[in-house]
Amino acid sequence: MSTMDEIAAAVEKGKAKLIKDLVPKAIEEGCSAQEILNDGLLRGMNVVGDRFTRNEAFVPEVLVAARAMNKGTELIKPLLLAEGNQPLGKACLGTVQGDLHDIGKNIVKLMVESKNIEVIDLGVDVPPEKFVETVINEKCDLVLCSALLTTTMPMMGKTVDALKEAGVRDQVTVMVGGAPITQAFCDEVGADVYTEDAAACANRAEEILKAKRSA
Amino acid sequence: MPRSSMERYQKMLSLTPYAERDEMPVFPMMLATFGALGGVSQKDICNSPDKWIESVLKTIEIVGKPDVIMPVYPGDTIFLMGLPARIPGRELPDDALYQFIEKPYFDDPEEYEKILQMGWPAWNAKYLMDIQTPPFTDPGQLGARFGQFGANAAKTFGFVYSQGMVPDFDGACAPIFDTLSMARSMFDFTCDLMDDPGPIVDIMRKFQPGADEQTIGQVKANHGSRVGVYAMRSSSTFISPDMFEEIVWPVMKASIERFHAAGITYVLHADANWTPMMKYFTEVPRGSVHIELDGDTDIEQTYELLCGQQSIRGDVPATMLAYGTVDEVRAYCEKLIQMGMRGGFMLGSGCEIPLNAKPENVKAIVDSLRG
Numbered sequence: 076m077s078t079m080d081e082i083a084a085a086v087e088k089g090k091a092k093l094i095k096d097l098v099p100k101a102i103e104e105g106c107s108a109q110e111i112l113n114d115g116l117l118r119g120m121n122v123v124g125d126r127f128t129r130n131e132a133f134v135p136e137v138l139v140a141a142r143a144m145n146k147g148t149e150l151i152k153p154l155l156l157a158e159g160n161q162p163l164g165k166a167c168l169g170t171v172q173g174d175l176h177d178i179g180k181n182i183v184k185l186m187v188e189s190k191n192i193e194v195i196d197l198g199v200d201v202p203p204e205k206f207v208e209t210v211i212n213e214k215c216d217l218v219l220c221s222a223l224l225t226t227t228m229p230m231m232g233k234t235v236d237a238l239k240e241a242g243v244r245d246q247v248t249v250m251v252g253g254a255p256i257t258q259a260f261c262d263e264v265g266a267d268v269y270t271e272d273a274a275a276c277a278n279r280a281e282e283i284l285k286a287k288r289s290a
Numbered sequence: 291m292p293r294s295s296m297e298r299y300q301k302m303l304s305l306t307p308y309a310e311r312d313e314m315p316v317f318p319m320m321l322a323t324f325g326a327l328g329g330v331s332q333k334d335i336c337n338s339p340d341k342w343i344e345s346v347l348k349t350i351e352i353v354g355k356p357d358v359i360m361p362v363y364p365g366d367t368i369f370l371m372g373l374p375a376r377i378p379g380r381e382l383p384d385d386a387l388y389q390f391i392e393k394p395y396f397d398d399p400e401e402y403e404k405i406l407q408m409g410w411p412a413w414n415a416k417y418l419m420d421i422q423t424p425p426f427t428d429p430g431q432l433g434a435r436f437g438q439f440g441a442n443a444a445k446t447f448g449f450v451y452s453q454g455m456v457p458d459f460d461g462a463c464a465p466i467f468d469t470l471s472m473a474r475s476m477f478d479f480t481c482d483l484m485d486d487p488g489p490i491v492d493i494m495r496k497f498q499p500g501a502d503e504q505t506i507g508q509v510k511a512n513h514g515s516r517v518g519v520y521a522m523r524s525s526s527t528f529i530s531p532d533m534f535e536e537i538v539w540p541v542m543k544a545s546i547e548r549f550h551a552a553g554i555t556y557v558l559h560a561d562a563n564w565t566p567m568m569k570y571f572t573e574v575p576r577g578s579v580h581i582e583l584d585g586d587t588d589i590e591q592t593y594e595l596l597c598g599q600q601s602i603r604g605d606v607p608a609t610m611l612a613y614g615t616v617d618e619v620r621a622y623c624e625k626l627i628q629m630g631m632r633g634g635f636m637l638g639s640g641c642e643i644p645l646n647a648k649p650e651n652v653k654a655i656v657d658s659l660r661g
Contacts, residue, residue: 089484133530138477139484175376175389178476225612225644226387254586255609255644 078104079115082147086119089139091146098150108154112191116147120189127186127274134182137273141185162193164284166217167209169201170253171230176223179253179273183219186277192217192284203230203237210243216287217280220266222253231256232264248283252276295357299456302601303555305577305634311627311659317358317458317603317638318655319582321367322387324349326645327652332364333379336388339363339442343449350453352649354656358636361450361457364388366439371520372464373472374421381423387645394475395421399482401474402489410466410497411504417473447512459557460514463505464521465545466494467538471523483529487537494541502545506552516555516580519545527562527586534567543574550578560587561641568592571600585640593629601634606655608640611647619651623658 076084078101085093094116101111123140126132148155166187170180177199184194195213197205206218218238220231231251238244249266252273261269268283270276298315301308308314320327325335328348334341342363350356360367368375373390376382382389395417405413419426426432450457464472470490471479482490509517523529524538546556556579563586571579576599583589583604592602606622626637637659643652 133526134528135480135484135530135533138480142481173386175391178392181477224387225608226646228609228612255607255612257609260609260613 079106079110079118082111082115083119083122086116086140086143086147087122089136089143091139091143094143094147095150098147102151102154108151108158109160111151112148112155112160116144117189117191120144124186124189124274124277128278137182137186141189144189145185163191163281164216164287165193165195165213166219166280167195167197167206167213167215168219168221169197169206170199170221170223171227171234172200172202173230174222174224174227175199176253177221179223180221182273183221183252183276186273187219187280190277190281192277192280194219203234206234207237207241207243210238210247211241215247216284218247218249219276219280220249220251222251222256225255228253228255228260229264231260231266235265250276250280295454295456298357299636302634302636303577303580305598305601307633308631311631314627314630314659315357315456315636316656316659317636318353318356318606318652319360319458319639319642320349320652321360321642322364323643323645323647323652325364326385327352327647327649331378331384332382332386332388332645333377333384336364336368336378339365339445343446346449353653354660355453355455356656357456358458358638359450359455361447361459362443362462363446366442369422369435369439370462372418372421372469374423377423392472392475394478395473397478399486399489402482402493405493406489406496410493410501414469417469443512457514457516459516459518460512461505461509461516462518462520463501465519465524465538465542466498466501467541468521468523471528476523476528479523480529483533483537487533491537494537498541498545499548502548506549506554509554510552515553516557517549518557518559520559522559522561524567525560525562525564525586526566531566535570539567539570543570546574546578550575555580558582559641560584562586565591568595571596574600577601580636582638583640589626590629593635597632597634599634601636603636603638605638605640608642608644608647611639611651612644614651616648616650616654619654620658623655627658 250268251266258269324345328345330345561584565588579600581602585605585607
């Protein structure tokens, strides 16, 4: 088994301690940071993400795999910068204003990051203006809004409106999710994409950004 | 032919087919929603059981009387939940819904060893003191708060019975597994389970029996026969089915059997997705568990699996109640009623009805059986 295969397997099994040894080993062997990221860390994470999509893996497996992947990306971050690696795109993420439930949002963050997408986590109770400000200042490609309460769902529409008012609506794809959200609600508030779980969100985000790059 | 709410409830527990739809009990679950529908502020219903009772009476006038109701007012529910909370009128606007805050109470897995040494009752008491706002500094404060809860419960349970309704439970608890998940926070707890579940399992096995005995005493003191168990962290939304089978189920099964032996039904509030876990409830005595589903679990599949074995309640979706039409609610209820006529089914909402539910949609749930 090559070191890269070992890295992928370690991520898949959530073995963060192994990653701490394997990534330096791969660097010593002459692998580039880009290779370690794509052929090792992300490959392992994608296996878990696919299994999650097929209901063969569950949140615990995803969380520990993401923890292992993050340990690896921490180690190669300086090298990635030196190599000029660019993430696939940039997203800002938060629970909408009035909503403090962040467990789902945090899982989305891990899954989206596992697609080599930079995520700016705005936390909970995020007002529309904060999303707008972040889109403008950070040049985000995606806005990811989460809500668990039916009372806070309308803030997703307010966020879309705020992006329109600021003149940046066309620059971003607005993705919405959370237990009470439906495709009909997504359409009604003028968001672009609804996904029903974190894995689907990460997959769609990746597709959208790849399409944007190749356009 | 059962006609009172208690008779309907007993009919449901008997797991026998309903001869008429009017025999089926209905439980549109509300707690804070009573304030919204009854025109009493969230601040008031969280601070005063009397104000909450006032809101219940006003709501019943609007949407009709349910058979089953939550018997504890929001202020005590928040206290008992075991998570730090933001409260309307304190950290939130007067009419906002209370919300729990997920943050780690302890950062080091070594805490599990401390729990094993201290014992669960002492550790849990300290935890409950520390998460109050402001934290309690004297155990006497906690005792006084439980005393206040007892006085409030006497009032709210008395109200429920005086109205001819059935309380959803006569005593309530969260399994130790779920309390630990909330105290440690979901991410860290999950990593602990994956890295080394041993100390967590040791705590559950050592202390859950004693915690159950304490709850049995609480239910018996209320002359009751049902315990509400809030075990949301044990669902497949949070843990894998393998973890459930290896870690949670052996302890939960023993708890169900312990309560059953004491003549107490285990009312499992099963928020989130329990679909892969439902098969295990065929392993415990018939009628020992009543399961409340919130829409994430496949209710049809569950009913097919458990029909004649355990009873279930569910699951009109929150989003439909807030944004749907009366016709949509009626159609959804009708589908559930037709499904549940073989017995052991209670028509209800999926978890709590949201604050912005349309009154006519809530009324449509009750009317679908009583209209």
